Amino acid sequence: MRPLAVAVAIANPNGALMYATHEAELDIPSLPATARRVYIIPELSSSPLIAVAPLCDAGCTVTFTDTNATVHLGPNLLLTGSRDPGNGLWHLDLSSPTAAVATTRNTVQPGPTESAAFTINHRTSPANLVAFAHASLFSPALSTLHDALRLGYLTSVPGLTAETLRRHPPHSTATTKGHLDQTRKNLRSTKTNIPPPPPDDGDAPIIASPPPLNPPEKYTAISPASL
DSSP: OOHHHEEEEOOOTOOOOEEEEEEOSOOOOOOOOOGGGEEEEEGGGGSOOOHHHHHTTTTTTEEEEESSSEEEEEEEEEEEEOOOOOTTOOOOOOOOSSSSSSOGGOOOOOOOSSSOOOOOOTOOOOOHHHHHHHHHOOOOOHHHHHHHHTTOOSSSTTTTTHHHHHHSSOHHHHHEEEEEEEEOOOOOOOOOOOOOOOOOOTTTOOOOOOOOOOOOOOOOOOOOGGG
């Protein structure tokens, strides 16, 4: 094991970073040298991971079935593993013998798993898986998501089924804020209701009130003889 001059950053699905502090080599001489190089990550001390890409780049053939996984180099079987029915992940046995065993691939049987290397979130609870999948789908309404699962539109999301959604419904703030109904106006208004003006009927005849009748003024007649 050798310390790294520059720490190697590893990104997690949730965006957090882990850093490798040392590098070493797997004690499996049957593996090619380029596939034995490993990084020591303190956060993964109890759950090592093994990458498939370096094995394939070194000339190995990695085969996954519904029950097991095998790593071959030519006709030689290097690693075997079995699939966990609980989380659907493959567990590789890293305690393989130092000498490669020539065998026929069709007769390979999964061996016991003493050490395991699998995904970072292998210990994630069903509730966390449902919450993660719900958030990755932009926090839809639970009824909409349940209908999509029930009708078979989402079959490739790990850990997300109609049954797990019913058992572990996520309490998402984003869903609550995204489906708020705005309160309508004038439901609690303090203003006085003013009755509307009567309708203006333009066809009705206009009846004007008659002008006031004033009594005639009194005049006194003067005869010319009195002048």
